[in-house]
Amino acid sequence: MNAEIIAVGSELLLGQITNTNAKFISSQLSELGINVFYHTVVGDNSKRLDEAITVAESRADCLIFSGGLGPTKDDLTKETIARHLGVDLAFDEVALTYIKEFFARRGRAMTDNNRKQALVLEGSDVLANHHGMAPGMILTKNGRTYILLPGPPKELEPMFQFEAKPKLVALLNTDGVISSHVMRFYGIGEAELEDRVQDILDAQTNPTVAPLASDGEVTLRVTAKAETESEAQRLIAAKVAEIQAIVGDYQYGMDDDSLASKTVEMLLDNELTISAAESLTAGLFQSELAEIPGVGGSLIGGVVTYTEGSKVKQLGISQELLDTHGIVSSECASAMASAVRTKFNTNIGIGLTGAAGPTAHDHQPVGTVWIGIAINDEEPITYLLHLSGMRNTNRLRAVKFTCHYLMQLLVERGFSKR
Numbered sequence: 194m195n196a197e198i199i200a201v202g203s204e205l206l207l208g209q210i211t212n213t214n215a216k217f218i219s220s221q222l223s224e225l226g227i228n229v230f231y232h233t234v235v236g237d238n239s240k241r242l243d244e245a246i247t248v249a250e251s252r253a254d255c256l257i258f259s260g261g262l263g264p265t266k267d268d269l270t271k272e273t274i275a276r277h278l279g280v281d282l283a284f285d286e287v288a289l290t291y292i293k294e295f296f297a298r299r300g301r302a303m304t305d306n307n308r309k310q311a312l313v314l315e316g317s318d319v320l321a322n323h324h325g326m327a328p329g330m331i332l333t334k335n336g337r338t339y340i341l342l343p344g345p346p347k348e349l350e351p352m353f354q355f356e357a358k359p360k361l362v363a364l365l366n367t368d369g370v371i372s373s374h375v376m377r378f379y380g381i382g383e384a385e386l387e388d389r390v391q392d393i394l395d396a397q398t399n400p401t402v403a404p405l406a407s408d409g410e411v412t413l414r415v416t417a418k419a420e421t422e423s424e425a426q427r428l429i430a431a432k433v434a435e436i437q438a439i440v441g442d443y444q445y446g447m448d449d450d451s452l453a454s455k456t457v458e459m460l461l462d463n464e465l466t467i468s469a470a471e472s473l474t475a476g477l478f479q480s481e482l483a484e485i486p487g488v489g490g491s492l493i494g495g496v497v498t499y500t501e502g503s504k505v506k507q508l509g510i511s512q513e514l515l516d517t518h519g520i521v522s523s524e525c526a527s528a529m530a531s532a533v534r535t536k537f538n539t540n541i542g543i544g545l546t547g548a549a550g551p552t553a554h555d556h557q558p559v560g561t562v563w564i565g566i567a568i569n570d571e572e573p574i575t576y577l578l579h580l581s582g583m584r585n586t587n588r589l590r591a592v593k594f595t596c597h598y599l600m601q602l603l604v605e606r607g608f609s610k611r
Contacts (some may be wrong), residue, residue, distance in 0.1 A: 194338075194365060195228045197253035199245055201261035201270050202344060203236035214259040214342075214349050220403060221353060224416045225361060225371060227255065237267035239276075246277050254337055255361075260344030262327035264306040271330075271341055275314055278334050282312040285319050288328040295326060314341070320356040324348045331360055338364060351449055372425040373416040376433060377450055379597045381443040383411045389440050393432075400432045409590045410452075445600065452596035453481040459600055460491040460541075463608045468537035469495035470508055470529040472520070472546040473562065478592045493537045498529065508532035521547055521557040526565030527573040534567045541599070542567040545591060550584040562591045566599055574602060 198215045205212050215232045222229055231252065235245045242261075249256050261270030275282050289311035296303040310327040313319050320329030325348035332339045340357055342349045354373065362371050378386060383406035387394065390413070394402055400417035413436060417428035437444060446455045460467055469478050476497050482488050498504040501520055505512055510528045518524040526544040534542025547562030548554035554561075560580035567573040576598050580587040604610050 194254045195230060195252070196222055196255040196257055197231045197233060197249040198229060198257045198259070199233045199235065199242075199249060200259045200344075201235055201237065201242060203238075203267070205234050205260075206236050213346055214344070217346070217350055218257055218259070218342075218353060220405065220414075221358060224373065224401065224403070224414075225358070225365065227361070227365075237261065237269060239269050239273045242269070242273045243277055246274065250337060255340065256337065257340045257342065259342045259349055262310065262329070262341060262343050264304075264309050268309075271312065271314060274339060274341065278314070278332070278339070280332070280334070281315040283315045284308070284311050285313045285328055286311075288313070288319065288322075288326075291322075292326050314339075317341075318360060320352050320360075322348055322352055324351055329357065331357060333364070354448075369418055369420040370422050370425050371416060371418045372422060372429060373414055374429050374433065375448050376413045376415065376436060376444055377446045377448075378411045378413070378440065378443040379409070379445050379452060379593060381411060381440065382406075386411050386413075386440060386443070390436055393435060393439075400428050402432065402436070409586075409593060445597065452593050452600075454485050456596040456600055457482055457485040457488045457491060459603060459608065459610055461487060462611065463603070465491060465541055465603075465608070466493050466537075466539040467491055467541040467543065468493050468533045468539040469543035469545070470504075470533035471495065471497050471543075472499055472504070472529070473549045474545045474588050474591055475499060477588055478543060478545060478595055481592050481596075493539050495533060495537070495543075504529065508536065519555045519557070521555040521561055521563060523563055523565075523575040523577070526563035526575050527567070528565075530565035530567035530573045540569055542573075543595060543599070544573075545595065547578070547587075547591060549587045549591075560587055562587070562594075564591070564595050564598060566595075566602055568602065568606060574598075 198218050200212050200215055204210050219229045233245050235242050258270050261268045292307055292311055313330045314332045317330035317332035322328050325343055327343045329342045329352050342352055387404050400415050403414045405412045415429050415432050417425040419425035471478055479495050482492050496507050498507050501515055504510045509532055514524055526546050529544025530542040544565030548557045548559050550559035562578040564576040565573050578594055580590055
């Protein structure tokens with residue numbers, strides 16, 4: 194099978210976002226032995242998309258679309274494909290019920306254009322979206338397979354990995370099954386990780402191991418082919434254990450796990466409460482934790498103390514400490530962690546201070562970050578980061594490192610980790 198990936202969205206052509214979806218899909222298809230000879234990007238224009246489909250059909254057996262499944266007028270992928278193939282659109286009742294419940298839970302009225310997201314190509318195999326609202330779909334017609342996926346990577350990647358990929362394997366009439374799991378690492382660079390597991394990469398046959406880096410994290414995708422699912426999982430488990438013996442200290446999770454989700458999981462499992470005082474991250478740490486369901490059992494509260502005055506007034510940090518050591522310092526991060534833990538009466542207090550950029554702050558170069566972690570009545574531990582990204586990248590990485598160091602520290606203190 195030869196495939197062509199067609200990304201739909203004017204924002205891609207304008208350079209407003211990067212087409213990471215094509216890279217992800219290509220890496221997944223290569224594991225299945227599916228050739229990808231072309232990546233196409235087309236704007237939100239039905240005529241040009243129709244032309245791109247015609248060209249792709251002349252050179253590919255499988256057309257994979259990303260984007261254009263949303264509720265707005267410029268989301269026109271499935272409408273254009275439906276006209277091109279001469280098929281109708283019909284409401285998928287499961288998807289429509291999910292969308293209605295989504296709005297009901299939030300106490301918001303659902304407008305008619307949101308119903309549009311539940312429309313699917315008639316006769317297609319619907320792909321559930323567990324991370325958004327618009328479902329995906331697979332349709333085989335006239336000897337070709339058309340796969341429609343949502344644009345946001347957080348929706349597309351799990352949908353392809355766990356919904357579309359198994360169906361593609363079935364379409365290929367491949368003997369046996371192909372299964373994958375993703376190992377997630379933090380605190381180690383892509384080059385170092387690859388160097389440490391180079392012998393495994395050089396010797397790989399089945400399972401295969403593929404490294405990938407993104408947003409300061411590194412992943413290893415372990416894929417196995419076997420006659421049965423259980424045999425594939427056995428092969429994967431053995432390879433995962435082999436990798437963990439070398440770099441397991443840096444692994445924080447698997448598959449859809451995130452640093453925030455694993456942090457919350459560990460806090461809840463150990464019945465630990467947490468609060469945070471944030472300067473450069475301005476509430477981003479608490480926001481990341483708050484995305485995880487059930488975090489209310491652990492996250493008690495926090496403060497944003499962005500200025501020197503707010504650190505003194507809100508946290509009671511002495512002006513003398515700030516004058517002596519500065520705002521971007523180990524002493525300030527430590528004091529922030531201790532003060533917020535006391536203020537909210539939590540097991541853990543987090544203090545984050547630093548120079549996010551684009552200019553130096555408190556005589557400290559851009560990317561200098563101090564993280565303070567106070568656990569119960571112990572002396573706070575501080576960590577120094579030297580980050581090199583843009584402003585908001587530095588802020589997000591500071592949050593991720595906080596989760597990483599907190600989990601490591603809790604394990605050292607004897608708290609359980611799944």
